Amino acid sequence: MTAANPVTTAREDGILVARIANPPVNALSAAVRAGLLAAAREAAADASVKALVLAAEGRTFIAGADITEFGKPPVPPSLPEVIDALEALDKPVVAAINGAALGGGLEVALGCHARIAAPGAKLGLPEVKLGILPGAGGTQRLPRLIGAAAAARLASEGEPVDAAKAAQLGIVDAVAEGDLLAAAKAKALALVGTAPRRASALTDKLTPATREEFEQAAAAIAKKAGDNPSVAAILDCVRLTFDTPFAQGMAAEREAFKRLVADDRSKAMRHLFFAERESSRIPGQPKGTTARPVAKAAVIGAGTMGGGIAMCFANAGIPVTVIETSEEGLQRGLERVGQTYDISVKRGSLKPEERERRMGRITGKVGLEAAADADIVIEAAFEEMGVKKDIFGTLDRVAKPGAVLATNTSYLNVDEIAAATSRPGDVLGMHFFSPANVMKLLEVVRAEKTSPDALATAVEIGRKLAKVPVTVGVCFGFVGNRMLSKRTAEVERLLLEGASPSDIDAALAAFGFRMGACAMGDLAGLDIGWRIRKATGKKAPVADALCEAGRLGQKTGAGYYRYEKGDRTPHPDPAVTAIIEKLAAERGITRRAIPQQELIERLVFPMINEGARILEEGVAYRPGDIDVIWLYGYNWPAQNGGPMFYAGLAGLPHIVERLDRFAEQTGDESLRPAALLRRLAAEGRSFADLKESDVAALSAGA
Numbered sequence: 073m074t075a076a077n078p079v080t081t082a083r084e085d086g087i088l089v090a091r092i093a094n095p096p097v098n099a100l101s102a103a104v105r106a107g108l109l110a111a112a113r114e115a116a117a118d119a120s121v122k123a124l125v126l127a128a129e130g131r132t133f134i135a136g137a138d139i140t141e142f143g144k145p146p147v148p149p150s151l152p153e154v155i156d157a158l159e160a161l162d163k164p165v166v167a168a169i170n171g172a173a174l175g176g177g178l179e180v181a182l183g184c185h186a187r188i189a190a191p192g193a194k195l196g197l198p199e200v201k202l203g204i205l206p207g208a209g210g211t212q213r214l215p216r217l218i219g220a221a222a223a224a225r226l227a228s229e230g231e232p233v234d235a236a237k238a239a240q241l242g243i244v245d246a247v248a249e250g251d252l253l254a255a256a257k258a259k260a261l262a263l264v265g266t267a268p269r270r271a272s273a274l275t276d277k278l279t280p281a282t283r284e285e286f287e288q289a290a291a292a293i294a295k296k297a298g299d300n301p302s303v304a305a306i307l308d309c310v311r312l313t314f315d316t317p318f319a320q321g322m323a324a325e326r327e328a329f330k331r332l333v334a335d336d337r338s339k340a341m342r343h344l345f346f347a348e349r350e351s352s353r354i355p356g357q358p359k360g361t362t363a364r365p366v367a368k369a370a371v372i373g374a375g376t377m378g379g380g381i382a383m384c385f386a387n388a389g390i391p392v393t394v395i396e397t398s399e400e401g402l403q404r405g406l407e408r409v410g411q412t413y414d415i416s417v418k419r420g421s422l423k424p425e426e427r428e429r430r431m432g433r434i435t436g437k438v439g440l441e442a443a444a445d446a447d448i449v450i451e452a453a454f455e456e457m458g459v460k461k462d463i464f465g466t467l468d469r470v471a472k473p474g475a476v477l478a479t480n481t482s483y484l485n486v487d488e489i490a491a492a493t494s495r496p497g498d499v500l501g502m503h504f505f506s507p508a509n510v511m512k513l514l515e516v517v518r519a520e521k522t523s524p525d526a527l528a529t530a531v532e533i534g535r536k537l538a539k540v541p542v543t544v545g546v547c548f549g550f551v552g553n554r555m556l557s558k559r560t561a562e563v564e565r566l567l568l569e570g571a572s573p574s575d576i577d578a579a580l581a582a583f584g585f586r587m588g589a590c591a592m593g594d595l596a597g598l599d600i601g602w603r604i605r606k607a608t609g610k611k612a613p614v615a616d617a618l619c620e621a622g623r624l625g626q627k628t629g630a631g632y633y634r635y636e637k638g639d640r641t642p643h644p645d646p647a648v649t650a651i652i653e654k655l656a657a658e659r660g661i662t663r664r665a666i667p668q669q670e671l672i673e674r675l676v677f678p679m680i681n682e683g684a685r686i687l688e689e690g691v692a693y694r695p696g697d698i699d700v701i702w703l704y705g706y707n708w709p710a711q712n713g714g715p716m717f718y719a720g721l722a723g724l725p726h727i728v729e730r731l732d733r734f735a736e737q738t739g740d741e742s743l744r745p746a747a748l749l750r751r752l753a754a755e756g757r758s759f760a761d762l763k764e765s766d767v768a769a770l771s772a773g774a
C-alpha cells in the first residue's frame with residue numbers, strides 16, 4: 073500500500089522534520105521521491121527553517137529504490153536528482169536512521185550532511201544481489217566519505233553493516249543510544265552556520281596511497297566474483313572517483329545502472345527476490361490460522377541429518393532433545409555436532425562461549441519417550457517406510473497432545489506415515505537439505521490431512537531457524553528431488569552416450585552451478601541413491617556399477633572421480649571410463665563426443681519439464697516456488713532465476729522442440745513435453761505469466 077502523501081513535514085525547534093511513511097519498508101516510490109524533493113525545496117524557501125532532518129516511520133529507514141518500478145518507464149523526479157537537491161541545501165541536512173538504510177536508502181543518507189543511526193540500524197548497498205549497482209551516487213559518494221577500498225567491499229559484497237560498524241567505517245557520524253530524532257535534531261542545530269559537509273565534494277580520501285589500497289582490494293574482489301557484471305561495474309565506477317569529477321562519475325554510474333537493470337540477469341535476480349517472499353505465503357489457509365507455540369523440540373536420529381537439524385534449533389535458541397536408539401549412536405552424533413561447531417570456532421565465525429551456549433541447548437536421550445515434552449518432533453531416522461511407521465506409531469502414544477510431528481523424509485509418502493498415527497492433522501514433512509545447518513531451503517510437505525495450524529507452525533519455525541520454508545504437496549521426492557531425479561537419469565544416459573563425468577560437471581559449471589552432478593554425487597555418497605533404487609527396483613547402470621565396485625564417493629576415495637587421501641579435489645579416473653565403456657558396449661551404444669550446449673540442454677530441460685508436471689499436479693503452488701527451491705536447496709545460479717524462470721529465457725518453443733527431439737533420440741517417451749509446457753509455448757507465454765490461481769485451476773482440472 074502506498075500512502076497518499078508519504079512524506080510529511082513539520083517545523084520543530086526551528087528545524088524542518090520530513091517524515092517518510094511508505095509501508096512496509098519506506099521504499100523510494102515516485103511519491104516518496106517527489107515528497108523528499110518538495111521537503112528540500114520547502115526547507116530552502118523558508119528563512120525561518122535552520123536545518124532539515126529526514127526521519128522515517130515504521131521499522132526501517134528506507135529499504136531502497138522501489139524494486140517494483142524497475143523496468144517500467146521512469147517517473148520524475150529521479151533519485152539522483154532528489155539526492156542532489158538535498159545535498160545542495162545551504163542549511164544542514166541530517167538523516168535519522170532508525171532501521172534499514174539499504175541501497176537507495178543509504179544513498180539518500182549519503183546525500184545528507186550528517187547521519188545519526190539508532191543502535192539497531194543496518195546500512196548497506198545490496199544492489200549487487202539484484203544484479204545491479206547502486207544507481208544514485210552510492211559508488212561516488214561512499215568512496216569519498218569512507219575510502220574507495222571499504223566502499224568497494226561494501227557494494228560488491230552487498231552485506232549490510234550494523235550501526236557500530238557503520239560508525240567505525242565513518243558512514244555515520246554517531247550512534248544515538250537514546251532518542252534518535254532528538255539526537256539528529258541536536259546534530260543539525262550544532263551544524264547551523266558551518267559549511268555543509270557534502271560527500272560529493274570530499275577529496276581527503278582520494279590519495280595515491282588509498283588508490284593503491286583500492287586496487288589491491290579490487291583485484292581480490294574481482295577474482296572472487298568471477299564473471300559478475302555488477303561487481304565489475306561497481307569496481308569501474310568506484311575507480312572513477314580517483315580520476316574524474318563527481319558529475320562525470322555520476323553519469324558513468326547512471327549508464328551502468330541502466331545497462332544492468334535491463335539485463336536478463338538482473339531480471340532473474342529480482343524475480344527471485346519477490347518469489348522468495350511470495351513462497352512463504354500458504355494458499356488455502358483459513359483466515360485467523362495461527363502457529364502453535366514452540367518452546368522445545370525433539371529430533372529423532374543423531375545421524376548427519378538429525379545432528380544438523382538439532383544445530384538449527386540450538387542456533388535459534390530453542391532447546392532440543394536428540395533421540396537415538398543406542399547410547400553409542402547418540403554419543404557419536406553429539407560428538408559430530410561438537411566437531412562441526414569447533415570448525416566454526418576455529419574459523420572465527422563462532423565465539424567459544426556461544427559454542428558452549430549452543431551445545432548447552434542440545435540434550436541427548438535414548439528412547440522415543442524422551443520426545444514427550446517436545447512441541448515439535450522432527451524424525452530424521454533411516455529412510456525406510458517400515459522404520460518411519462514404527463516411529464510415528466510410537467510418537468502417537470508418547471508425544472504430547474498438539475505436538476507437531478514432522479518427518480524429514482526426502483522421498484517417502486507423508487500421507488502413509490501420517491496414517492500410522494491417530495492424529496494425522498499434526499503430521500507433515502519438514503525436508504531439510506544437507507548440510508542441514510547450512511542449506512537455507514526447507515520443503516514443508518503438506519499431507520492430505522495436515523491441519524492448517526500444524527502447517528503454519530512448520531513454516532513459522534522454519535523461518536525462526538533462518539530457513540526459507542516453501543510449502544509443497546506429497547509426491548515421490550517432492551519438488552526438489554523429483555526434478556533432480558530427471559537430471560540424474562540424464563547423467564546416466566549421457567555417460568553411456570559418450571560424456572565423461574568431467575564433461576558433465578564442466579557443462580553444469582558453464583551453466584553457473586558451483587558443483588557438477590557427478591562431483592555432488594561423490595560428495596553426498598553414491599550409496600544413498602543406490603539404496604533407494606534397490607528399494608524401488610529402479611536401475612542406474614553406471615552408478616550401480618560404481619557402487620558395486622566399492623566406489624561410493626569421496627568417503628571411499630573413489631566414485632565418479634578418484635580422490636587423493638585427505639583431499640576433496642576430483643581427478644578423472646580411467647577406471648571409470650573403462651566401466652562406462654564396458655556398459656555402453658554391452659548395450660550396443662556407440663559413444664560420441666557430445667557438444668557442451670547439448671549436454672546443458674539434456675541436463676536442464678527434462679528438469680523444467682518435470683517442473684511443469686509438478687505445476688499441473690498442484691504439488692507446487694507457483695512456478696516461483698520451484699525456483700526458490702532450486703536456488704536454496706541446490707545452489708541454482710541466481711543470475712538465471714531458477715529453472716522455471718530460466719525456461720522463459722531459453723524460450724519455451726525451443727525447449728518443446730528439443731524435448732521432442734530428445735524423446736526420439738533416446739526412445740524415452742517420458743521426455744516428451746508436458747501438456748502445460750506445450751500449451752504455454754504455443755500461446756507465446758512463459759511460466760512467469762502463470763499466477764497462483766492458474767496453477768490451482770490446472771490441478772483442479774487434472
Ligand code: 3H9
Nearest residue numbers: 099135136137138139140172174175176198206207208349
Ligand atoms: C536500489 O536501491 C537501487 C538504487 O541504488 C538506485 C536507484 C536509482 N522495493 O523482506 P520483507 C517488500 S535497489 C519494493 O519480507 P523484512 C517485499 O517484497 C534496492 N518492495 O521484510 C515485501 O512485500 P510483501 C536495494 C520491497 O522485514 C515487504 O516489502 N534494496 C522492497 O524481512 C516486506 O519485505 C534492497 O535490496 C523494495 N526495495 O526485511 C533491500 N524491499 O509483503 C530489499 C522490500 O508484499 N529489502 N519490499 O511480500 C530487504 O532486504 C528487506 O525487505 C528488508 C526488510 C531488510 C528491508
